[in-house]
Amino acid sequence: MASPLEQFAIQNLSAPLFSIGGHHIAVTNSAVFMMASVVAASGLLMAGASKGAMVPGRIQAMSELFYEFIANMIRDNVGSAGKKYFPFIFSLFIFTLFGNVLGMIPYGFTFTSHIAVTFFMAMIVFLGVTLIGLFKHGLHFFSLFFPHGAPLFTAPILIPIELVSYLSRPISLSVRLFANMTVGHVLLKVLAGFVVALGIFGVVPLAVLVAITALELLVAVLQAYIFTILCCIYLNDALHLH
Amino acid sequence: MLCVGPALAADAEHSSGMPQFNINHFPTQVFWLVVCFAVLYFLMAKLVLPRIGSIIETRERAILGDLEAAQKANDAARAAAIEQDKTLTAARTEASGIIRQSAEAAAAQTAAKMHEIGGKLGADIAAAEQRIAEQRTSVLAGLEQMAGDIAQSVFSKVAGRPADPAALTAKVAAAVKGESR
Numbered sequence: 303m304a305s306p307l308e309q310f311a312i313q314n315l316s317a318p319l320f321s322i323g324g325h326h327i328a329v330t331n332s333a334v335f336m337m338a339s340v341v342a343a344s345g346l347l348m349a350g351a352s353k354g355a356m357v358p359g360r361i362q363a364m365s366e367l368f369y370e371f372i373a374n375m376i377r378d379n380v381g382s383a384g385k386k387y388f389p390f391i392f393s394l395f396i397f398t399l400f401g402n403v404l405g406m407i408p409y410g411f412t413f414t415s416h417i418a419v420t421f422f423m424a425m426i427v428f429l430g431v432t433l434i435g436l437f438k439h440g441l442h443f444f445s446l447f448f449p450h451g452a453p454l455f456t457a458p459i460l461i462p463i464e465l466v467s468y469l470s471r472p473i474s475l476s477v478r479l480f481a482n483m484t485v486g487h488v489l490l491k492v493l494a495g496f497v498v499a500l501g502i503f504g505v506v507p508l509a510v511l512v513a514i515t516a517l518e519l520l521v522a523v524l525q526a527y528i529f530t531i532l533c534c535i536y537l538n539d540a541l542h543l544h
Numbered sequence: 545m546l547c548v549g550p551a552l553a554a555d556a557e558h559s560s561g562m563p564q565f566n567i568n569h570f571p572t573q574v575f576w577l578v579v580c581f582a583v584l585y586f587l588m589a590k591l592v593l594p595r596i597g598s599i600i601e602t603r604e605r606a607i608l609g610d611l612e613a614a615q616k617a618n619d620a621a622r623a624a625a626i627e628q629d630k631t632l633t634a635a636r637t638e639a640s641g642i643i644r645q646s647a648e649a650a651a652a653q654t655a656a657k658m659h660e661i662g663g664k665l666g667a668d669i670a671a672a673e674q675r676i677a678e679q680r681t682s683v684l685a686g687l688e689q690m691a692g693d694i695a696q697s698v699f700s701k702v703a704g705r706p707a708d709p710a711a712l713t714a715k716v717a718a719a720v721k722g723e724s725r
Contacts, residue, residue, distance in 0.1 A: 307562055312569040325571035333576035340580045344587040351595040356603055369596045389589035397584055416563075418570040419577050484564065 306491035310415055310484065331411045332419070339400035339413075347396075368396065372530070379534040383541045391537075394423070395530040402483060402522035406515070414525075415483035417476060424476035427533045435540030446543050475532055482525045486518040684720070692716045 315334065318326035350358075350365025358366055372392045376384040384391075398414055405412025413419050435443040447464040448457060493511045497504035563569070695716055699707040 310563040312563060312566070312572070322571065322575065325575075327572050327575050330569075330572055330576070332573055333580075336576050336580035340584045340587075344584060344592065347588070347592040347596070351592050351599065354595070354599045354602075356606060358599075362599075365592075365596055366600060369593065369600065389585065389593055392593060393581065393585040393588045396588070397581055413573070413577075416569075416573055417565070418573040422574050422577055423581075480564065484562075 306488045306495070309411070309487060309491060312416075332413045332416065335401065335404055335411045335413050339397060339404055342404065343396045343400045368392075375531060375534055379531065380538045380541060384534065384537060387537060391530060391533060394427070394533060395526055398423075398479070398529050399523065399526035402526050403519070405483065405487070406519055406522055412483050412487060414479055415487060417480045420476035420480040421472065423529075424472040424479075427475070427536065428472040431533075431536045431540045434537070435543075438541060439543060443540070443543070446539060471532075471536060475529065479525050479529050482521055486514075486521055490514060490518060688716060688720050691720060 313331045314328040315331060316329040318328045320327055346361065347365045347368070350361040350363075353359065353362055355362060369392070372395055373388065376388055376391060380387070401412065401414040401419075404410060405415065435446065439445075447461050447468065449460065449464070452460055490511065493507050493514060496507040497511060500507065692713055695712055696707055696709075699712065
């Protein structure tokens with residue numbers, strides 16, 4: 303029986319196309335699913351946006367739902383200053399969502415279950431948000447690390463705590479998504495192994511497997527939402543400090 | 545780790561644990577992530593989002609416009625209703641005025657006619673009364689004459705000689721006068 307971790311293996315599906323800094327870049331299963339996410343997401347959204355009907359059809363209603371969902375999220379968590387970052391946050395949500403959900407397809411690949419991907423995304427968000435805060439507030443940005451109104455003598459304790467919590471944001475953000483996706487898929491694989499191993503009694507883990515699959519679909523959507531809303535909250539911190 | 549493909553077999557040599565922690569695959573993933581995300585971002589920012597945004601905005605504007613038009617129509621209808629009410633009230637007052645006027649005129653006419661008829665009837669009654677009085681006097685005069693004649697013949701038959709006409713007349717006149725009282 304295959305290891306439950308086998309599903310996460312990166313496989314080269316082509317010969318290396320070129321190399322950057324000594325690293326050979328080939329088309330991998332991860333890359334295929336990233337491309338599939340981009341194609342599926344933009345295909346769906348463009349199909350939804352193409353008609354522009356006054357009374358939307360199903361696909362258009364879905365596209366508008368995505369749009370208004372993220373627009374409301376930004377308006378509620380960041381305010382009007384966040385409007386500029388709407389396309390980025392929208393893309394982040396759609397990319398993560400489609401990556402998570404497409405990964406649920408049997409024999410598929412979940413690129414969001416890789417720390418390299420989630421950490422890079424989290425790092426981009428973290429660095430971008432920090433730079434936005436620095437550009438907007440200058441050195442005043444560092445008041446973020448000392449809560450307004452706290453007694454001055456608490457500074458030696460508070461500032462390191464705030465600094466560590468701030469610096470750990472990309473780690474928590476990326477590990478949350480990576481760990482959730484990885485654990486879910488491992489669990490599915492292990493349960494599927496039981497189904498095969500138990501023969502006729504495999505119907506019991508099969509029933510559990512169905513339930514867990516539904517749960518994992520929920521987790522896939524929820525984690526995309528959490529990833530996006532945390533980015534919004536970080537952006538809000540940078541734009542408005544505390 | 546049991547592997548199925550030759551590609552995987554090559555990979556498995558690098559790491560014994562989770563494929564996620566195989567550093568060798570990081571650059572490839574990051575490269576494709578950057579490429580795919582950039583394409584997605586470009587498509588969203590330049591094509592999809594402005595279009596969906598404009599669709600939603602157009603719809604909101606259409607709904608607002610419709611609501612405004614409905615409000616305007618409603619106001620117009622209300623104003624027309626008030627106007628109609630006013631016209632109706634004016635017409636009603638006018639009508640009741642006309643009714644009152646014509647009633648008064650009719651009453652006045654009736655009164656005048658009654659008066660005229662009353663006058664005529666009074667005159668007729670007066671004339672009739674006068675005629676009755678005349679007839680009565682003439683009848684009374686005749687009665688006196690007749691009483692005189694009867695008294696003359698009664699006296700001559702009883703006394704065997706004609707009565708003194710002057711004395712008889714005076715007696716009859718006194719008797720008639722007493723009778724007619």
